[in-house]
Structures are given as structure tokens and as C-alpha cells.
Amino acid sequence: MNITITNRAVCRTPVFALSSTLELAWPNLKLLIAESSPEFYQQIAHINEPAIADLSEKLRFTIWKYFNRCRYRPTPFGEFASVTMIDNQKGDEHYIVLSELAHCHRWFDWSARGKVLSFSHYSLNTIISRNPTIYKNKFEFRYLYCDAAGFELTAIPAWEEIDQVITLCKSKVSIGEITQLLKDKLSYTEMESRGLISQLIELQALYSELQPNITGEDFFDRLKLRPKIKLPDYSISSRRHIKGSLPEVYIKSSQKYIEFIARLLPVVSNMDLDKFKLEFLQRWEQQSVPLPLVLDGLLGIGYGNSNYCVDSSLTALLKPQKEVHSMVELADFQLFLLNKLISGEEINLASYKVNSPLTPNPKLPNTFSMQLEIYNGKPVIYKAGGSTANGILGRFTRIDEYLAYARKLAELEQLSNPDVLFFDVAYAFEGKIDNVNRRAHIYPIELCLGTWSTADESLQMEDILVRIYDDQVMLQHRLTGKRLVPRIASAYNYHRSDLVHFRFLSDLQHQGLSSNLSFDLQNFFPHLDSYPRVTYGNCIINPKKWLLPRFDSLTDLRNWLLNKRFDHLLRIGNGDQVLIVDPQCETDIIFLHRYQKQQASPLYLSEGLIERSGTVGDDKGNTYHAQFIVDFEHRGLVYSKSPSDDDTDFQRDLKMPGSEWLYIELYMHPLAMRDFLNDEVRILVKSQGQLISKWFFIHYNNPEDHLRLRFKLRDPNQLHIILQGLCQVLDRSNGHGQLKKILIKSYEREISRYGLKRIDMIEQFFFLDSNLALLDISKSVEQRYERIVDFILKLSQRLFTDLEELVLYFGRMADMFAKEMNFDRGQFKVINAAYGEFTKKFSVKKKSLKIIICLFDKILYACPIKMREKLLADLIHLHVNRRFSQEQRLHEAILYQYLHKLCLKKRMMKNYVNTD
Structure with a gap:
């Protein structure tokens, strides 16, 4: 898999330069505060900079946080930080220069969208479509209804007139076409038709083009709407790129880290998806089932722990909670880390001597991102991964150059996987927070949840079929037969959502992928008092960290900082919510103490890693603390086609x-x-x-x-x-x-x-x-093992005529079951001892199985080649099941170990004979 960096990167810079002072920045800072927090602004509107010292500590603390953000936090939010698209080109000009003046792109805030326009605004030409989540179950239509409290499943009767309208509106049609249908089929008058349509829109069984759309052309521009109430705008700030690019050495060292960490870290299974697969197989086995039925908490299996209602009763609160133990597994890599921790050294992951094989070909998304900063000539990698690079880019696609770049990445993903269809998920519920979900159409297909679709191809959820295939949840398009894969082009934290449909699709986009390429030593060894710096080659992966003790006294905090002898800036907080603290500055120490008292959880301080000279400046000579979003790509096949x-x-x-x-x-x-x-x-x-x-x-x-x-x-x-x-x-x-x-x-x-x-x-x-089986079940376990192994060998040799194929097949199955059973070294030792006893008695039986073997040959002949291995595994699974009334999977796991060892022995004997 040839991973390369894309030709573009995004540079993010705070609004103020590193050298800015509160005295000089105060007028502009007040304007920024006025836009983001009008309530707080009213308290400081008439305050000049010298008078800040006379304010209460609470007000001064808030001002300090705002100013800190404006100098050190490059996360785009309104005019607090800007984005700039830069080229990743080889060249000598490495110092990046941007324009000091930022351009602010403004839109009406999403919370200003108001209510859906009343039916009096509708005409015969108004376009209507049915709710994308609707599906028919016997005598009713079931779908998602959304109000101020959230989403809920609701139902309406499938009366003939409703059935006619819902069926017609699977595609977008005009109100005039609906009224004509009702007139022709049921002799409805226009007034009766409009009344029915109005009710169905009110019930959200139908959507109209007059409703808000979160993706595509901006809703307010599309309908030429102007909010009646003045609200702060939603804005994205951008700076013009003048010259310079990231040095190639930073890019190459970051790329080497990705190649290492992708092979080192295993794909973490999602517990909700694993549970979903199990429940699906128990309910529907290998069937393909419409997605809305599957996720229906009443008729299907739902997803995660949600059944569209929250049990807030006293009994629910008093239920005993399972105790969770965090345990460190001391495998080779963990032992390497532990030894380094004990020594107190900086940990360079490149010095790890691999004792167990790394994943040879990790399955990486075709595009993914890395957030890095530069410190003293070294890349500092804060985050890497994602199911698509468009997850970060999505919100900026209202700006043309970002849209063109995002569509290019989407096209690469599609061309690399020609047998699947990628689709975006347009989701809107949280008002102002939904601003981050607003984006142009990046992928040609989308599924809408709670929003109108302006896409050329909008999915209906009932046309998405779910099945479990090759231990994966697979979605298939009912109309084209192609596999469907969700790609949500939004940085929205989907864990905030209670909607199971959205969470399911959000989780599914990561299935089977190495999509988390970040490394955090704290995940391996939680709750330590301190952590050393972690590097890989020239890259800093984890800054040094120190647990901040809880101090009631400001003096105690001040003394603790003095004893640590910090001679650099410190960082506190997580993700985008970070603050930079100067341990030599009394004001910063005071506000660090106040910040700690507000937090319930333990706090860690880490190295600030902010370079005063910087790598990014503006055309006026100012230097900024910049962060870069660097994207990686590869053109390998990630998704197999649908069966x-x-x-x-x-x-x-x-x-x-x-x-x-x-x-x-x-x-x-x-x-x-x-x-x-x-x-x-x-x-x-x-x-x-x-x-x-x-x-x-x-x-x-x-x-x-x-x-x-x-x-x-x-x-x-x-x-x-x-x-x-x-x-x-x-x-x-x-x-x-x-x-x-x-x-x-x-x-x-x-x-x-x-x-x-x-x-x-x-x-x-x-x-x-x-x-x-009736002939076998009364025999001892050892005798049953002999007869089962004999049967499986006879059956398998009808499919695999080559011994090497048998070795590989039984090896794969043995490994899969060993992983499922979590066999450890001691258990393998027990199996090996039992196998030794087994081979003393086992021999291939001469008894005839001609009838069942001949039937198996016929089944194989009628089975597609690519399905034959799975068919064999299914038949073996049921063959073992019939011979044991308990622990059938465990017996199957042991038997595959025996079969693999027998074939290895046979291969060794064959090679020995050939050598002679």
C-alpha cells in the first residue's frame, strides 16, 4: 500500500500573533467577544484595558481565556482563527507567509432557520418528497419524527390514500402531481388533496423543498430568506497564502510514523457493532433486511443501548453498575514501553525491536488526516486518522477551493473502490452546533436525517439492506445491488447524538479500518503521576505530562511549579479546548488555580511546545502559532463488492x-x-x-x-x-x-x-x-473427536485438492477461533498436550461416507467459487454442533487446532519423503 501525502494542506492560525499584548489587542478582542458572547460583552463593553485590573477575578479569568485562545488556539471558530489552503510543493521557501488581513465568510446562523414555512406558502409547483426514513410494516408506515425534544419513531396508518401518496413521493414530485394522482385514483378534490398533503407534512411523513437543508446550496440563499431576528452570523475566517510551504523533511518523517503506527496498532473493535452483529445473526442469520426495520427499537434490534427512550426511573438509578477494571496487558510492545517508563528516558518508538510480527498490510482509509504543529524543527503530531480526510474539510466546503479539494479526495476514494457507492449522511438537530454540519455536496449520494435533500441522488433508508457477510456489517443498495459505505464529511462529534440511525452509520464508517493512528501513552498506562515525551524518529508523538495535584492554596500551586523548574510554556485541557500557561507569569498561575478548581476530573499539564520564532508569519512581520492539517492518500482497494x-x-x-x-x-x-x-x-x-x-x-x-x-x-x-x-x-x-x-x-x-x-x-x-450424529453422540469425547476430524478431512479434501491449501484454510480457521476464545499461552499448552494424546489413537477411518460426500460434491458444484470456503465452514460448524450439547464453539476451536496440526505434520512428512 503506497501511502503518499496529498498536494494540499490546511494551515490554521489564531487571530492574534504570538507577540500580541492584551493592551494592544483589547479593542479587537472586545469585538470578537461581542460576536461570540453578547451577554458577556455587555459586562465589559465600556471597559478600557487599564480598567481590566479592577474587575472581579471571574471577569478577568474569562477575558484571560479569550485572549489566550486568540494567541494560542488555531482551531477555526468564527474570527478567532483562520484557515489557509497551502500547496505541498518541493522548494526552498519553507517559511510560510500569509496575509495579516483575514477575510470573513459569513452566513446566517443555523439557529435562525426558524420554523418550517406554513402551508400557505406552498404552491402546486412546490416539490415534495417522503421522509427518507419511512418504511411500511403491514398496516402502518413507520418513520423518524423530530421535535424540540429529539427524534422518536412514530407511525401512521397505511390507508389507501396515504399509501398512494407515500409511494408516489419516493421520488421528488410537485404538489400538483400529488393532487392529480389523488384525483385520478380516489376522486379527491384539490382542497381535499391539499389538506391531506398538509397533514402529512405536519406529521413529517412528507418533506418539502421549503424545509431547511443542511447540505448543498445554503438554505437561506436557496430560498432567499432573511431572518426576522438579528442573530450573530455563522462565519469562517480565511487568510490568503502568499508564499512558502511545509518542508519536505517534516512530511517524510510524519509519513514514516504513519507507516509504523498503522502496522503496530491493531484495529480496535467497536463493542456496539460487535453486539449488533451477534443480535442480527441470532435474529435474521444470513438474510438481507431493510435498515429501518433493523434499527427499529420495537420491531428490530436497535443499536447500542438506545431504544428511543431513556429509563430515568428510581429502579434504573438503583441498578448495580458493572465494575470496570482497567488492566495493562504486558505484550512485547507494552513491556518495551514499561521498561522505558521505569528508566525515566524519553521513549523513541523507532527503537522498538519487533519480537512479534507487525500487521503486514493494515487496512487504511483511502484518505485520512493528521494534525501537526512544528516545534524546534520537529513535527508535533497531536492527532492522526479518521475514516476520510473530508471529515475535517467538510465544514469549509462553502469556500470554493476547499470544495474542489474535498471533491477530488472523494473522487479518489470512489475510483479506488469501484464496486461500492460512498454516501454522505446529512444530519441536523442541535441548532447552533449544527453550523459545523453545514457543507456543500462532496459525495454524489446522501442520506438525510431530519433535513431536506438538494442532492441529485438521495437515498431512501428502506432501499438500504443490511446483512452480515464475512464477519462484517454490510450495506447493500436494493436498486443497484452495489455495496454502500457511509462517509460522513463532518467534524461533528457524533457521540453527542442519541439517534441510533446516525450513530450506527457513524460507527460503521470506521469498521475494519485502522482509522485511529494517534498514539497516547496514557491509554497504555493510565493514572500515572507523569509521562515522558514519546517520539518516533524526528516526530514528537506525545509531549511530556505531569499530573497536577489538587491545591486548595494558590501558594502550594506556586511552590509546586517552582519545584518542577519549568522553563517552558505548559498546555492544559484536551482536544480543541486547550489553554497555554506560562509558569513564570503570576497571572497565569492564578488563573491555572482557578481553572483547576472548576474541573471535577484529574488534570494533566503537558509541554506547551510553542516556538516563539514560528514557521508561519504574515506580510507585516508578525509570527503565529500555526497548526497544519496534512492529508494522506492511497489508491489501494479497501472495500470488496457486495455479494x-x-x-x-x-x-x-x-x-x-x-x-x-x-x-x-x-x-x-x-x-x-x-x-x-x-x-x-x-x-x-x-x-x-x-x-x-x-x-x-x-x-x-x-x-x-x-x-x-x-x-x-x-x-x-x-x-x-x-x-x-x-x-x-x-x-x-x-x-x-x-x-x-x-x-x-x-x-x-x-x-x-x-x-x-x-x-x-x-x-x-x-x-x-x-x-x-445419532451414531456418534453416545461415544466418548475422544471418540467423537476422532470421527469428526475424519469426517472434516474427507469433506475438506473435496474442496481443497492441494495440501498447502488445506494448511492455509485450517490455519485461518484455527487463528480465528483462537482469537474468539482468547486462548493464551497456557491454554495452547493444554491443547498441544491433548493433541499429542489424540494422535496416538487417530487414523483415517475406512468407513464409507459415500452418500453424504457425493451430496457435498453436488452442493459445491452448485455453489459460486468464492462462497465455497464459507459453505464448508458452515457445514463443519453444524456438524460439530450436533455432536455436543455444550461448549460447541470451544470444541470447534480445539478441533481446528488439531486439523491444522495434522495437515502441518502431513506436509512435513511429504517434504521429508521428497527430500529423501
Whole structure:
């Protein structure tokens, strides 16, 4: 994967130069305060700079924070800081010069958008579209409704007239077209039609073009609206680039850090996504299900911990909370860090001698960003990663050069992954904070949540299908069959949102990616009193940090700072909310003490790393504390295409009780299942063999341990005879107190998993395997292991004719299960010892499995090549499941270790013979 830096970078600079003084800056600072905080401005409007000293400490502290921000914090916010697009070009001119004068781009604040215009503003030409989240469930339409309190799922009846309108409005249409439809289909008058449309808009089942849009052309400009109430503008400040660029040495050293850290840090799994995958598979297995149904907290599985309501009752508050323990895992890298910590040295990650293999080809997003500053000729990397570089760029795309650059990055992502469609998610709910979500159209497709869409292609949520494929949550476009991947071009902190739809899509954009490339020593060893500086080559990755003790007395704080002998600036705070403190300045010490008293959590001071000479100046000779957003790109394939239609049939075959299929769940203790299968089920199958064409079973433990039995009847009219026979065998079990309960259910044939062409053969395979299982389950665990390994080898050799392919396949499966089971060194030692005993007795059996092997050959022939390995894994999984009533996954994990070792041994013997 060839990672390179893009040809553009963004330079961010505070409004005031490093040499600015409060005395000279005070008039301009007051103007900035007036814009951002009118209430506070009223308290200082008539105060001149000398009079600041006479103000209360609270007011002086606020002024100090504002001035501190204006000199040291380059995060763009109104006119407090500016952005500048610079070229990453090789050249000798490394000192970057910008214009002192900043240009302020202004828009009406998003909170001024007001209410949706009343229906009296609508004409027959007004464009209407349905709520993108709406979907039909039996006799109602369900969708997201938004009011001042937030989003909630609501429903309206699917009456004929509503059904007609909702169906028509899947595409954008005019009110005139809707009224004509209602007139032609249901003889509605124009007044009746307009009344219905008005109600549906009020209920938010329909959206109109007169509603706000957060993406695309600015809403106020599009409708030529002017707010009735004067509010502060939303603004972005930019400075003109005159000359200079980042030195190539900084870029190269930053790139080397990325290449190292991407291979070192594992992809962190998302707990909510992992839980979602598990619940989805338990509910729908391999089916493809519309996204709005899946995320419906009532009818689906929802996402995360949200069910569209918050339990604020006393019982909820009194529920015992799980205790969370933070534990340091001392793997090779952690041991390296620990040794460096103990020595008290600066930690250079480049000196880490790799004892365990690094990830050879980490899956990086096609574009991602790095936030860096320059200190004494060294890049200081504060943050790196993201699912797309457009996450930071999005809010600036109201400015033409940023839009052109962002679209170029989006185009690169799309060209690198031709079999997927990237889509943006337009989300609006938080009023003034939503300013950060305002952006132009960067990606050609978008999904809107709570906002009108002006995009040429706007997704309907019901056209997004969800399935689990290759252990990934995969979205598929129902209309084109292409895979869909969310790319949210906004720096908005999505963890603020309670909307599960938005959080799900936000989490999904990071799935499987190395999207967090930042390094923080504190994450490895939390709660220490101090941390050394961490570097990689010439890059500073973590500044030195010190835990700031809590001081009731200002004198104690002053003495602590003196004892530390700080001769440099200090930084306090996190992310964009940082302040710079001069430990030699009495004013700064006073306000540091006040700041600490306001914080509930422990505080860390870190090196300020601010270079007085700077690398960025203006055309008047002033120097600024600048931050750079540097973007990286690669053109490698990141996303595989969606499974073809042959792999996934989007149809159901639900067999209800009374059809040719009888599905029964029998709840009992796992220890009773073996005897029940050996006795009762064997008797039932034998006595009713004339009426049953096939049958099969599996063990299941959700919601509790039970057997799932499925019988296919030769004649559904004979069901009562089967049930009578079943009652007889169940009475016997019930008499022993083994049976807890019995459920008769509908049987959903697994067409989505196995395909319509193969499902009959698969069920026949299950039938044959269940009969074989009855011969195995009474044997010892060791004997069952021998028979299972023999069966799997015979089956696998029909797919893999080459021994090396077998070694690789069993190796992958063994590794996957070992990771799932979290096997440690001690457990592997136990498995190895058991394997040694196993090989003393194991030999390939001569018994014939001809019928089931021939059937497997037919199934393979009917299966697409790329699906065959997964099919084999599924059949092996169920084969093992039928032979153990408990810990089936653990047995499967052990068996794959055995199989891998057997094939390795066979390969070694083959090589030994060839050598001779």
C-alpha cells in the first residue's frame, strides 16, 4: 500500500500573533467577544484595558481565556482563527507567509432557520418528497419524527390514500402531481388533496423543498430568506497564502510514523457493532433486511443501548453498575514501553525491536488526516486518522477551493473502490452546533436525517439492506445491488447524538479500518503521576505530562511549579479546548488555580511546545502559532463488492405450522439432550419413518439451552399422526422432569444463507448428518473427536485438492477461533498436550461416507467459487454442533487446532519423503 501525502494542506492560525499584548489587542478582542458572547460583552463593553485590573477575578479569568485562545488556539471558530489552503510543493521557501488581513465568510446562523414555512406558502409547483426514513410494516408506515425534544419513531396508518401518496413521493414530485394522482385514483378534490398533503407534512411523513437543508446550496440563499431576528452570523475566517510551504523533511518523517503506527496498532473493535452483529445473526442469520426495520427499537434490534427512550426511573438509578477494571496487558510492545517508563528516558518508538510480527498490510482509509504543529524543527503530531480526510474539510466546503479539494479526495476514494457507492449522511438537530454540519455536496449520494435533500441522488433508508457477510456489517443498495459505505464529511462529534440511525452509520464508517493512528501513552498506562515525551524518529508523538495535584492554596500551586523548574510554556485541557500557561507569569498561575478548581476530573499539564520564532508569519512581520492539517492518500482497494445476487436471494420461504414442515423447540438441560436424542428422537424417527421424508436437529443456547427439531412431512395432512407420536415420546421425558417447555414455530428456510438453488440439497445434507450424529453422540469425547476430524478431512479434501491449501484454510480457521476464545499461552499448552494424546489413537477411518460426500460434491458444484470456503465452514460448524450439547464453539476451536496440526505434520512428512 503506497501511502503518499496529498498536494494540499490546511494551515490554521489564531487571530492574534504570538507577540500580541492584551493592551494592544483589547479593542479587537472586545469585538470578537461581542460576536461570540453578547451577554458577556455587555459586562465589559465600556471597559478600557487599564480598567481590566479592577474587575472581579471571574471577569478577568474569562477575558484571560479569550485572549489566550486568540494567541494560542488555531482551531477555526468564527474570527478567532483562520484557515489557509497551502500547496505541498518541493522548494526552498519553507517559511510560510500569509496575509495579516483575514477575510470573513459569513452566513446566517443555523439557529435562525426558524420554523418550517406554513402551508400557505406552498404552491402546486412546490416539490415534495417522503421522509427518507419511512418504511411500511403491514398496516402502518413507520418513520423518524423530530421535535424540540429529539427524534422518536412514530407511525401512521397505511390507508389507501396515504399509501398512494407515500409511494408516489419516493421520488421528488410537485404538489400538483400529488393532487392529480389523488384525483385520478380516489376522486379527491384539490382542497381535499391539499389538506391531506398538509397533514402529512405536519406529521413529517412528507418533506418539502421549503424545509431547511443542511447540505448543498445554503438554505437561506436557496430560498432567499432573511431572518426576522438579528442573530450573530455563522462565519469562517480565511487568510490568503502568499508564499512558502511545509518542508519536505517534516512530511517524510510524519509519513514514516504513519507507516509504523498503522502496522503496530491493531484495529480496535467497536463493542456496539460487535453486539449488533451477534443480535442480527441470532435474529435474521444470513438474510438481507431493510435498515429501518433493523434499527427499529420495537420491531428490530436497535443499536447500542438506545431504544428511543431513556429509563430515568428510581429502579434504573438503583441498578448495580458493572465494575470496570482497567488492566495493562504486558505484550512485547507494552513491556518495551514499561521498561522505558521505569528508566525515566524519553521513549523513541523507532527503537522498538519487533519480537512479534507487525500487521503486514493494515487496512487504511483511502484518505485520512493528521494534525501537526512544528516545534524546534520537529513535527508535533497531536492527532492522526479518521475514516476520510473530508471529515475535517467538510465544514469549509462553502469556500470554493476547499470544495474542489474535498471533491477530488472523494473522487479518489470512489475510483479506488469501484464496486461500492460512498454516501454522505446529512444530519441536523442541535441548532447552533449544527453550523459545523453545514457543507456543500462532496459525495454524489446522501442520506438525510431530519433535513431536506438538494442532492441529485438521495437515498431512501428502506432501499438500504443490511446483512452480515464475512464477519462484517454490510450495506447493500436494493436498486443497484452495489455495496454502500457511509462517509460522513463532518467534524461533528457524533457521540453527542442519541439517534441510533446516525450513530450506527457513524460507527460503521470506521469498521475494519485502522482509522485511529494517534498514539497516547496514557491509554497504555493510565493514572500515572507523569509521562515522558514519546517520539518516533524526528516526530514528537506525545509531549511530556505531569499530573497536577489538587491545591486548595494558590501558594502550594506556586511552590509546586517552582519545584518542577519549568522553563517552558505548559498546555492544559484536551482536544480543541486547550489553554497555554506560562509558569513564570503570576497571572497565569492564578488563573491555572482557578481553572483547576472548576474541573471535577484529574488534570494533566503537558509541554506547551510553542516556538516563539514560528514557521508561519504574515506580510507585516508578525509570527503565529500555526497548526497544519496534512492529508494522506492511497489508491489501494479497501472495500470488496457486495455479494452477487446468486449469493443472496432477497426472498423468504416461511413455512407455517400446518405446512409440510414441522419445527419444534424443546427446552431442557444440556445433559439431558444426549439421552433424549438417543432414545426419544430415535424412536420417533423410526416409528414415523413412513410419514417423514427428512429431519434434522441442532443445539441452541439462546435464550436458553434447547434442541431445534425440524421434520419434513411427506403429507401435511398426516401432521396429527406425527404430533401424536411426538406427544408419546415427550410424555416420557416430561415424566422424568427433563422437559422445561416445548414451542412449535414457523420454519424460516435459510435461502439467504444457502441460496434458492441449493437449499433442498443443504437440508438433505443436514438430514444425513443428523442420522450420523445419532451414531456418534453416545461415544466418548475422544471418540467423537476422532470421527469428526475424519469426517472434516474427507469433506475438506473435496474442496481443497492441494495440501498447502488445506494448511492455509485450517490455519485461518484455527487463528480465528483462537482469537474468539482468547486462548493464551497456557491454554495452547493444554491443547498441544491433548493433541499429542489424540494422535496416538487417530487414523483415517475406512468407513464409507459415500452418500453424504457425493451430496457435498453436488452442493459445491452448485455453489459460486468464492462462497465455497464459507459453505464448508458452515457445514463443519453444524456438524460439530450436533455432536455436543455444550461448549460447541470451544470444541470447534480445539478441533481446528488439531486439523491444522495434522495437515502441518502431513506436509512435513511429504517434504521429508521428497527430500529423501
